[in-house]
Amino acid sequence: MxxxxxxxxxxxxxxxxxxxxxxxxxxxxxxQPMVLIPLKLAGEAAAPLAAMVGTDPGHxxxxxxxxxxxxxxxxxxxxxxxxxxxxxxxxxxxxxxxVERRSGEPYERCLDAPQILVPNRSAASFVGLLGRSTRFRxxxxxxxxxxxxxxxxxxxxxxxxxxxxxxxxxxxxxTEALSLHWATGQSGLEDANLAALMGWIDPPPGTSGRQxxxxxxxxxxxxxxxxxTDPGFDNxxxxxxxRAYEEAPTDRAVDRVSQALRTQLDPTWRLMWRAVELLRSxxxxxxxKDRWEFDRGSFTRFTERVAEGGPxxxxxxxxxxxxxRLAGLERARAGYDVQRAHDDPLLMAEYRLTGEAFAGTVTSxxxxxxxxxxxxxxxxxxxxVRTGDPVRLTPGTVVGSPDRRGHAAEIVxxxxxxxxxxxxxxxxxxxTPVPGSVPEPGERVSYTSLTDDFQSSAALPxxxxxPWTHGGPPQEYVPSDDDAQEEWL
Amino acid sequence: MSTVRDRAVxxxxxxxxxxxxxxxxxxxxxxxxxxxxxxxxxxVMDAAGVDKDLTARHVGFPAPFGQSQFAxxxxxxxxxxxxxxxxxxxxRLLRELxxxxxxxxxxxxxxxxxxxxxxSHTRALIDRAARQDDGSxxxxxxxxxxxxxxxxxxxxxxxxxxxxxxxxxHIVEIKSFGMIDGQAEPDKVAAAAxxxxxxxxxxxxxxxxxxxxxxxxxxxxxxxxxxxxxNRPTAALVDVRxxxxxxNRQLTRMTRIEQLLQGLxxxxxxxxxxxxxxxxxxxxxxxxxxxxxVPARYAPDCLSTCDMCMFCRHEARACGSxxxxxxxxxxxxxxxxxxxxALGLAEGTREPAEGQExxxxxxxxxxxxxxxSLR
Numbered sequence: 001m002x003x004x005x006x007x008x009x010x011x012x013x014x015x016x017x018x019x020x021x022x023x024x025x026x027x028x029x030x031x032q033p034m035v036l037i038p039l040k041l042a043g044e045a046a047a048p049l050a051a052m053v054g055t056d057p058g059h060x061x062x063x064x065x066x067x068x069x070x071x072x073x074x075x076x077x078x079x080x081x082x083x084x085x086x087x088x089x090x091x092x093x094x095x096x097x098x099v100e101r102r103s104g105e106p107y108e109r110c111l112d113a114p115q116i117l118v119p120n121r122s123a124a125s126f127v128g129l130l131g132r133s134t135r136f137r138x139x140x141x142x143x144x145x146x147x148x149x150x151x152x153x154x155x156x157x158x159x160x161x162x163x164x165x166x167x168x169x170x171x172x173x174x175t176e177a178l179s180l181h182w183a184t185g186q187s188g189l190e191d192a193n194l195a196a197l198m199g200w201i202d203p204p205p206g207t208s209g210r211q212x213x214x215x216x217x218x219x220x221x222x223x224x225x226x227x228x229t230d231p232g233f234d235n236x237x238x239x240x241x242x243r244a245y246e247e248a249p250t251d252r253a254v255d256r257v258s259q260a261l262r263t264q265l266d267p268t269w270r271l272m273w274r275a276v277e278l279l280r281s282x283x284x285x286x287x288x289k290d291r292w293e294f295d296r297g298s299f300t301r302f303t304e305r306v307a308e309g310g311p312x313x314x315x316x317x318x319x320x321x322x323x324x325r326l327a328g329l330e331r332a333r334a335g336y337d338v339q340r341a342h343d344d345p346l347l348m349a350e351y352r353l354t355g356e357a358f359a360g361t362v363t364s365x366x367x368x369x370x371x372x373x374x375x376x377x378x379x380x381x382x383x384x385v386r387t388g389d390p391v392r393l394t395p396g397t398v399v400g401s402p403d404r405r406g407h408a409a410e411i412v413x414x415x416x417x418x419x420x421x422x423x424x425x426x427x428x429x430x431x432t433p434v435p436g437s438v439p440e441p442g443e444r445v446s447y448t449s450l451t452d453d454f455q456s457s458a459a460l461p462x463x464x465x466x467p468w469t470h471g472g473p474p475q476e477y478v479p480s481d482d483d484a485q486e487e488w489l
Numbered sequence: 490m491s492t493v494r495d496r497a498v499x500x501x502x503x504x505x506x507x508x509x510x511x512x513x514x515x516x517x518x519x520x521x522x523x524x525x526x527x528x529x530x531x532x533v534m535d536a537a538g539v540d541k542d543l544t545a546r547h548v549g550f551p552a553p554f555g556q557s558q559f560a561x562x563x564x565x566x567x568x569x570x571x572x573x574x575x576x577x578x579x580x581r582l583l584r585e586l587x588x589x590x591x592x593x594x595x596x597x598x599x600x601x602x603x604x605x606x607x608x609s610h611t612r613a614l615i616d617r618a619a620r621q622d623d624g625s626x627x628x629x630x631x632x633x634x635x636x637x638x639x640x641x642x643x644x645x646x647x648x649x650x651x652x653x654x655x656x657x658x659h660i661v662e663i664k665s666f667g668m669i670d671g672q673a674e675p676d677k678v679a680a681a682a683x684x685x686x687x688x689x690x691x692x693x694x695x696x697x698x699x700x701x702x703x704x705x706x707x708x709x710x711x712x713x714x715x716x717x718x719x720n721r722p723t724a725a726l727v728d729v730r731x732x733x734x735x736x737n738r739q740l741t742r743m744t745r746i747e748q749l750l751q752g753l754x755x756x757x758x759x760x761x762x763x764x765x766x767x768x769x770x771x772x773x774x775x776x777x778x779x780x781x782x783v784p785a786r787y788a789p790d791c792l793s794t795c796d797m798c799m800f801c802r803h804e805a806r807a808c809g810s811x812x813x814x815x816x817x818x819x820x821x822x823x824x825x826x827x828x829x830x831a832l833g834l835a836e837g838t839r840e841p842a843e844g845q846e847x848x849x850x851x852x853x854x855x856x857x858x859x860x861x862s863l864r
Binding site: 005006011014020041043045132133188190217229234235345353389390 | 863
């Protein structure tokens, strides 16, 4: 939360409609995303009730569990979901490209990767729980399930884990993706309601965003986007329908439950695809492609792991694994924030507000200025920039510029809104700078101390050398029949 | 506080509520008091025992809290399972959790005596247990505890069991949300801890009343939840010291309700006396007017805790308050409370008041940067 976003929220209240807080889109939107809206039974940890899923807005697939407390029906539901999700995911593994590396062997990477969209953060967590409750199952032994069920579990777990990764777009949470780009006139808590958020961003003609959001809070007009269902619906519609199924498990009874759940899912389904359209309408940020490339790499590695018959993801990370994961998340977060600021002047403005960046006009330039004598003589062009920003950088700080990749300058002096910079990188090795590498007088430039430099990962011991303070070397995970037999009531 | 003034407060609170019985606070309601300590409206209504749910519905802003029958059934089934056969399952869990060498455990169902005697029976049983202290373990099912809140005694009917072993009492809280691979949803655990803290406090008060050491009630409560996706229960210890101190602070504040009442106009009342048809006789408009004369402190968090939330949100919207957006936003605005005021400062159409110069400069700069970047 920054003062700029707060200001945008105030304007949203005054104008009655959501305000943009970015100039570009910072998440990848696939050409062929899959929308998944899961519903669960109230009061249970992970009892699936229904899901609407598919890649075609006109043809959603509705899966229901007519009696959510029945174990067999739950696994039938999981198999049904696998039937839709696995072919979609596996389809992307077929076409790959060869990536050359400066050091090391070239490797294969999938040309594209799957993207799943869920309505809110609770739905993403539920995907993780569904993965947790299915990935340890077995197709043989006691309580056998369809072979696709444990595989589905591993993929769902993978997607849920991936959604924790800053900058990843493989499992996109619709409310979060929208809130990243628009500020509304309501609190963050209320923004977690997809219908209300969409009301602010895209109100129906003749309605203000505020009115639309207010309407969206009525569960009769806009059923909740899940995974929890509306208690009123549970008590008045779903409860009797499930009881009818219990008394006589006929096709008609299944139909009744399906019809009831369809009424709860249809509105959210339409909202989800509208959200996809809205996100697509924003121009894509320059570094979105790089981050999607990371996602593609991650997807390729997981596909290989599954193909090689690796074990399902463990229930909990070991000490070293957890530390590595956390460090990785931190680095990803820092990199993601900097990348977005570099892609987007409106986000860079937040750093200008805090004095970590500045923008202004070049007043003078000495492109052929050099330092040192003889052989150690180095080209160090000087540039003076006039700015009205409250700069809090000190002389000696090295700054980069979003306008020029690979360009770096050192602050030499700051006086009365005039900043003198010495360019130290990105102007070539000749006696005169490469054309275009030194800003010219009159040019508008911006600089920041934020850099997206490669950070090496933290030095951690091998898992088998985990110190005793951290529980010692973890026991290797061996899938057992106990896992497969775990109750799922 | 003298007794006479004490009585004056009680009389004033009774007036505020009108001729209907005070609504008892359950542990959840008491725990929720701690959520927004700055709100006078809530403090006064709670102290007077006003039915907030009915009030909100009557003024046309019902709270969006409903409970699904599935959740209720599941909760009851799980609780019954844990308590089956004199809490046999619970004993197994506690043996593992507290590493107890207990073979046998006593079981006392306090409910066996009929509701009007439950409180005194609980009192007697706890007193006896605290005196004898022969090291034996006993479960007390359906105890009835009490807590004094602003001059009114609230009875707490916990679905919990007070467990006594070796002279120490533990509160056991049974919840039906899943603990998966040793982890449960943080906000659910937090809510359970707040609720359990109320029971700890009530039991400690009882102990002190009986002349025993209140610290014999442990601040570690036993949380019992279903393990993973099954119905099999598992238990964990939750330290509620932090929740206890928040609760204590809030309850002390409520005993100072006198000061809050002094600030209220004398004719304000939230009287909901029903007519013959059971509907409150008071017009909704009049009631809303009365409510608005007691200042509220709305925050988006209220939406998940307070019955009055929709009414207060509506009011905050009507007066263009920045509270609507949450405390984080308000902090960013340097505490400027009005939407128009903040926008006026940002756009330079309003002169900053004394002490606002700093935030006005920041907002103007933010506004300029936003305009510049969107161009």
